[in-house]
Amino acid sequence: MAYSQSPKKAGLPREVLKWLQSLDLSFFPKNVRRDLSNGYLVAEIFSWYFPRDFHMHSYDNGASLAAKQSNWSQIERFFEKQKISLLKEVIDGTIHCKPGAAELLVQEIYTFLTNRRIQTIQRVEQGFTDKAYQDQLPMVARATASVAIKSNLSLSEVIAEPNIISNQHKVLAIIHRQIEQRREERTQDPKRFNVKPTLGEQAVRLPPLLAYQSEPNLQMNTSQAAC
Numbered sequence: 001m002a003y004s005q006s007p008k009k010a011g012l013p014r015e016v017l018k019w020l021q022s023l024d025l026s027f028f029p030k031n032v033r034r035d036l037s038n039g040y041l042v043a044e045i046f047s048w049y050f051p052r053d054f055h056m057h058s059y060d061n062g063a064s065l066a067a068k069q070s071n072w073s074q075i076e077r078f079f080e081k082q083k084i085s086l087l088k089e090v091i092d093g094t095i096h097c098k099p100g101a102a103e104l105l106v107q108e109i110y111t112f113l114t115n116r117r118i119q120t121i122q123r124v125e126q127g128f129t130d131k132a133y134q135d136q137l138p139m140v141a142r143a144t145a146s147v148a149i150k151s152n153l154s155l156s157e158v159i160a161e162p163n164i165i166s167n168q169h170k171v172l173a174i175i176h177r178q179i180e181q182r183r184e185e186r187t188q189d190p191k192r193f194n195v196k197p198t199l200g201e202q203a204v205r206l207p208p209l210l211a212y213q214s215e216p217n218l219q220m221n222t223s224q225a226a227c
Contacts, residue, residue: 012103013118016110023048036102037095038063039071042109046078049113053078065156068095084112089128096157098128131177139185139192145178 012020012032020028025044029035036042040061047054058074060067072095079086086108093101107118129152134142143151152174158167186193 012106015116015118016106019110019114020045020106032102032106033094033097033099036105037097038068039075039095042105043071043075045109045113046075050078050082053081065159068156069160092157093128096154096160098152098154099132101128129174129177131181134181139189142181142185143178145175148178149174 011017023045025041027035027041029041038061040059043054043059044056047056059071072091076091078084086105090101090105090108092098094105110116111118134148149171153167153170157170161167186195
């Protein structure tokens, strides 16, 4: 059975791809989420427009968390200097390979550097989760709670912010979203989950007019019984 494409290989708008190809980068980002996470390509893109501010020998094209934090700290200092407003959530999502974060970051950079509007904007799930991808799958193939935690909370994210309470809140948010998804599935397909109707749902409900007409009869029966 063939399922929809995973968000790991989510595409970029055509005009953005052409723009990246025109920059003659050291390597082309085949997997946007993975290749932009360490910030090396982002620095290389900006070096074409600001060569005096970006010296590529200062950036490490490694996959470790230390390399990512070092590269992005230099890039963020440049953003502050040039008063470039990029959401911290988007940058953190790119570092930790969140679904849709790197794609949104590239589109924001493209708009800023080229001063052009993107004709086809890629939709990104709020909070950079894989909910959009999970919704495309059949119910039997959707992730369980443990898989959802693994997919939406990366190890680098936990290491970068080792606060236990903060990470617990993130896990609880993922579990809560998973529970809400299960409730929707039970509503959509009650037979699959063997959902039985409650006594209230099984009770016969009269229309308001019939109920109003039968009310005097009930009162008369009650008064006769009292006598």
